[in-house]
Amino acid sequence: MSDLRTIKITVLRYRPEEEDAPTEQTYEVEFRDDWVVLDALNHIKDHIDGTLSFRWSCRMGVCGSCGMMVNGEPKLTCAAMLRDYYPNEVRVEPLVNFPIVRDLVIDMTDFMDKLKAVKPWIIREEEKPVSEGEYLQTPDQLKDYKQFSQCINCMLCYAACPVYGLEHDFVGPAAIALGHRYNLDSRDEGNQQRQHVIASKEGIWECTYVGECSVVCPKHVDPAEAIQQTKVATTTNRFKSLVMPWGNKK
Amino acid sequence: MNIPKHDVLLIGGGGAGLRAAIAASETYRGADIGVVSKVYPMRSHTVSAEGGTAAVMREDDNLDLHAYDTIKGSDFLGDQDVVEAFVKEAIDEVIQLEHWGCPWSRDEDGRVSVRAFGGMSVKRTLYAADKTGFHMLHALFQTSLKYDAITRYDEWFVTSLLVEDGRVCGVTALNIRSGNIHAIGAKSVIICTGGAGKIFPFTTNAAIKNGDGMALAYRIGCPLKDLEFVQYHPTGLPGTGILMTEASRGEGGHLVNSKGERYLSEYVPGKMELGPRDILSRSFIHEQHQGNVFEGPDGSYVHLDLRHLGEKVIDEKLPFVRELTRNYVGIDPVHEPIPVRPVVHYCMGGVHTDINGATPISGLYAAGEAACVSLNGANRLGSNSLTECLVFGARAGQVAAQHAADTDFADSASMAKMAQDEQKRIETQFFGNNGKERVANIRDDLRKTMEEGAGIFRTEDALKATCDTIRTLKERYENIGIDDHSRVFNTDLVNALELGYMLDVAEGLAHSALLRRESRGSHARSDYEERDDENFLKHSLAYQTDGDPRIEYLPVTLTRWEPEERTY
Structure with missing residues (x-):
């Protein structure tokens, strides 16, 4: 050896x-x-x-x-x-x-700015006091977002992404996946606040679904899947708001 | 002359630093916080912590039990008032982190799960699979992004603490990207730079853990406390030192010697694999002396056997262990035992602080592994350190912010002048003298002598030799030469400055160990095998002088637990 x-x-x-x-x-x-x-x-x-x-x-x-x-x-x-x-x-x-x-x-300044732009923190209308204990979250609810929480911010996915290579305004795989991670977290209510970044022209809609981001991820996060899920959810919500003009609450 | 100024300035952006930054910004409205870190905060070594975070969460547990386990684990050197505050505040802190999005592993009913850990008498270790530190750090970092009051100085490296009229009033820091040295003024400075594992050759610690903050404090006359206590983690991969989390044993893994025996029955029959780390690491050495270990290219090892846990438990509870062993040693723990040996893991000692993280120097605070608030005494229990970052990070942040509210900034012009002087000092020392000594050679020699003299077992003669060698290495350091004389991202210079810190911490450590003529916790003297409460139930304080460090002592605070024999 x-x-x-x-x-x-x-x-x-x-x-x-x-x-x-x-x-x-x-x-x-x-x-x-x-x-x-x-x-x-x-x-x-x-x-x-x-x-x-x-x-x-x-x-x-x-x-x-x-x-x-x-x-x-x-x-x-x-x-x-x-x-x-x-x-x-x-x-x-x-x-x-x-x-x-x-x-x-x-220079990773651009990535750091994009990370912050997706508001990667728990957003709630009302914070529960710590004295009232933890938010309950079942293993299944944890599973909903767990893989997207494994991102180590290594930026390999940005190096692999042909879209980011051409269009630096693109929010990019890791940041979108992290925003999606919070959207999927049962404790979070910040979906609407993240939408204008994630579902914007520079967000998910720039992605052409090449999928290289998911291939190179050393932590088996699947940013391409996060982007795809968000596209579907965004489209569904848009149609829902059309047919149900009084609101799109679940 | 304008220089940046902050009410509270953090050095280090890991678990303790970020918790302190958030606490400081929440202490009073308008508090302006700076975080200086030589790496982007999410790279901090908290990220590598695996097993979990201790707090009393369940009906079968109580504060006194957590306190007693911690005190006994510390071999009665932990300050008991500190331990009592710690166990009490731990609960709110881990819940706060839950509210900030930490993906704690959960039970079916939705409550956070707890697992068994070494030296803990019941299950009280919260975890996020076996990437607890990673998830905690990212939850803290991402949460910190929403605080507009926090300004970050990413990849800035602190070269000195500024002192005026006996109080700390800021720092000088190298902007690594530009190569310029700047003064940053502060009313309070909190050191959260982690430990110094890299002064040893074989460690779980990341490259960045060189005792920077400890040395910064030491150089301005602040004592370093209980430095002689260095924890060896019993299960690291041979060669690389990559950590195999204690959770592997918490989940039921076995340690097996070359005869196929679970040898811990000889040493900690009541706890077996869940005995405390100091005793488990010494047990390995005893087995080695008896020839009951395997031999490989990277030295002796024993087996950590997880096979009986099955693939499902391993994938669910210990996925990182499987990932690491597959990647780095080509072993799948589902089918094969893992080779492991003791490896330097944690510094119990550090910057001397009181129960709030305040040092004896006005305006200077410390928290986390860099500090010695005297929670861990002579041996830390696994999963208490992440909690320590939270509890004492928060305390230090609050107290530092309160101090800042009643304090003024020092004069900007004089601080700017100090930064200019510092730039000259560094350029002269590292660019100007054409020295012949390489950073890597001095560093390797330092690590070698630390292992020889200040390893798992220590003796007077070996420690004296190590103290002498360190003195020689410090002389050689004066004649250092670096290859890189440019400014932009000069990591050669950063490494040279780090080596200076390492030498200072090593000096304090070796001398403290030499004078502690007893065996307690992680400090095992072959020539003084018994614990000696009459002479050494006290903390050591190392002060820097022009010659060898001066070692003073401080009594241990006992509240309700009398020292007793420590058996498991």
């Missing part, structure tokens, strides 16, 4: 103070069988070239920091085993569809 093999890693470099456009750099790294791409990047940083910059933290696939393009696919580099690429070269680039700040670090 500790037999060392050597793999070539080509990394996109961009240092805005030194160069006008990205370049690339290749390193040779001896790796252990259980190493992930992130381990190789850390080896480079620690022992070969301290100028290489990238984000990482937990190294166990839950903090969402280390998403990058690995051989053209959006991946968590802490979950991409080097042995799966060997003996081929590995090419590491920053997530596409985002501006590059430096090397493998992207």
